[in-house]
Amino acid sequence: MEKAELKIDYILYRESYPEGYEELCRAALEITENAYCVYSGFAVGAAVLMNNGEVIRGTNQENAAYPSGLCAERTALFYACSAYPEAGVKAIAVAARDKGVEVDEYVTPCGACRQVMSEIVGRYHADFDVILIGRTSTLLVKASQLLPFSFKLGDTRP
Numbered sequence: 001m002e003k004a005e006l007k008i009d010y011i012l013y014r015e016s017y018p019e020g021y022e023e024l025c026r027a028a029l030e031i032t033e034n035a036y037c038v039y040s041g042f043a044v045g046a047a048v049l050m051n052n053g054e055v056i057r058g059t060n061q062e063n064a065a066y067p068s069g070l071c072a073e074r075t076a077l078f079y080a081c082s083a084y085p086e087a088g089v090k091a092i093a094v095a096a097r098d099k100g101v102e103v104d105e106y107v108t109p110c111g112a113c114r115q116v117m118s119e120i121v122g123r124y125h126a127d128f129d130v131i132l133i134g135r136t137s138t139l140l141v142k143a144s145q146l147l148p149f150s151f152k153l154g155d156t157r158p
Ligand SMILES: O=c1ccn([C@H]2C[C@H](O)[C@@H](CO)O2)c(=O)[nH]1
Pocket: 037, 040, 042, 043, 044, 059, 060, 061, 062, 069, 070, 071, 072, 073, 094, 107, 108, 109, 110
């Protein structure tokens, strides 16, 4: 038997955005306006910066049949990888407004979105930055750190 522990590295920003990502963060916050969130009132915006310089934005799209909706992160990431399958992802910024008001504490992605991020890290053999935005605190973390013990098809390949 062996006891072990995991450490997650992240950087916290107080009332500022990570250097170089100011525009991406503003893009994520701005696109929350386009969310379709009539059931939760929680509008999420995601802005994906690709390695070719393109920025793809997405929002959460809800549905009367709840599970049929999709989070902002996956909306943006799936489209980004559809439009530019060769490019790869450099960063994703995520912002949220609850009933119209920007959340104070940074928003964090659900397990399914983390799983999709993990796939992208494996697919392009490259980690990327995840910027989780709040009015008072914003967090910068590597995608690979967000889902320890994630399921990877690669694990079963020789
Ligand atoms: O990181 C997150 C967290 C939540 N949501 C969406 C799902 C649902 O539409 C609403 C409330 O959970 O917010 C996202 O899009 N991304």
